[in-house]
Amino acid sequence: MSRKIIAKFFLFVILATTVAVFFSACTGLSSNGGNRPAESHYLAPKIVGTIKSKDIEESSGVAASRCQANVLWTHNDSGDDAYIFAINTAGDNLGTWRVPNAENNDWEDIAAFKDSSGKCFIYIGDIGDNKGKRPEHAFYRVNEPTVKAEDADSNRKHPLATENAVIVKFKYPDYGQDAETLMVHPKTADIYVVTKRVTGPAGVYCLRHPKFDGSVLQLEKVIDLSVPAVPNGFVTGGDISPDGRHVAICDYTQAYEWALPEGDQSFDDIWKQEPDTIDLGKREHGEAISYSIDGMSLFATSEHKNSPVIEVKRKQ
Numbered sequence: 001m002s003r004k005i006i007a008k009f010f011l012f013v014i015l016a017t018t019v020a021v022f023f024s025a026c027t028g029l030s031s032n033g034g035n036r037p038a039e040s041h042y043l044a045p046k047i048v049g050t051i052k053s054k055d056i057e058e059s060s061g062v063a064a065s066r067c068q069a070n071v072l073w074t075h076n077d078s079g080d081d082a083y084i085f086a087i088n089t090a091g092d093n094l095g096t097w098r099v100p101n102a103e104n105n106d107w108e109d110i111a112a113f114k115d116s117s118g119k120c121f122i123y124i125g126d127i128g129d130n131k132g133k134r135p136e137h138a139f140y141r142v143n144e145p146t147v148k149a150e151d152a153d154s155n156r157k158h159p160l161a162t163e164n165a166v167i168v169k170f171k172y173p174d175y176g177q178d179a180e181t182l183m184v185h186p187k188t189a190d191i192y193v194v195t196k197r198v199t200g201p202a203g204v205y206c207l208r209h210p211k212f213d214g215s216v217l218q219l220e221k222v223i224d225l226s227v228p229a230v231p232n233g234f235v236t237g238g239d240i241s242p243d244g245r246h247v248a249i250c251d252y253t254q255a256y257e258w259a260l261p262e263g264d265q266s267f268d269d270i271w272k273q274e275p276d277t278i279d280l281g282k283r284e285h286g287e288a289i290s291y292s293i294d295g296m297s298l299f300a301t302s303e304h305k306n307s308p309v310i311e312v313k314r315k316q
Helices: 003-027 149-153 267-272
Strands: 046-050 061-064 072-075 083-087 093-098 109-114 120-126 137-143 166-171 179-184 191-195 202-207 216-218 220-225 237-240 246-250 254-259 276-279 288-291 297-301 308-313
Touching: 061 120, 061 237, 061 297, 072 109, 093 149, 109 179, 109 237, 120 179, 191 237, 220 267, 246 288, 254 267
Parallel strands: 061 109, 061 288, 166 216, 179 237, 237 288
Antiparallel strands: 046 308, 061 072, 072 083, 083 093, 109 120, 120 137, 137 166, 179 191, 191 202, 202 220, 237 246, 246 254, 254 276, 288 297, 297 308
């Protein structure tokens, strides 16, 4: 979401969240039906770095590489060209790549994927649609660049280049929607999009066994999804854990994690569970979240220059 659109919603979100917190404090009830808030499975958030690249103005999505340790991929929101940036968890610049055969209409999220042969890819979601009027949306898939020490000298004026992007165009089965959450299942390669709504729950949509043949594909509606917040569908980013058994979705204030029950093999059963609320600390316009390469941490960034890199570690 662009900064102008954020400004229109930001006051509403703050007021609505304040009401929700006040109501929760007054009732003393939690989503698990008890008299105390459910205990989080995560430790307190810590700032582990600061994004130092001047070219990263709005970190709208973040994805931890599944092939390279301590490499996070991010991108700017709409208004930038088709660039992806590599940083480490300390926020140091590792390189800037232009993505040929791609256009940044409204890039909102990014996901990392490793296939069964060990090859790694980056998926970029051109899925933003503030007015809900785009007839088609798109994903881009590129082979993940191997980051070398000398790549840190690149920038938007002198970028490196990825291989040509492959595009997947899609549409919704019901109506055009705004979305900021793109996720790729690590086992099936199914692509999930979670829409963003100011009123009502978000929608979870899936593209199963996507074909990269240039045709316009139709997403499948999976479920309506509510987070334990007000607004309950105003979600801004997400990721599926490397083992495929957890999903983390964030809004401006915090994150929520769903876990697949032990022994359950149907991934879409995960949406029927009660989520764990995760404190992500102080963020400005937080729209990006990713599992670490080992799935034991979550990383989050924000849409402003010199954003903090926040890590939340899972309890052992």
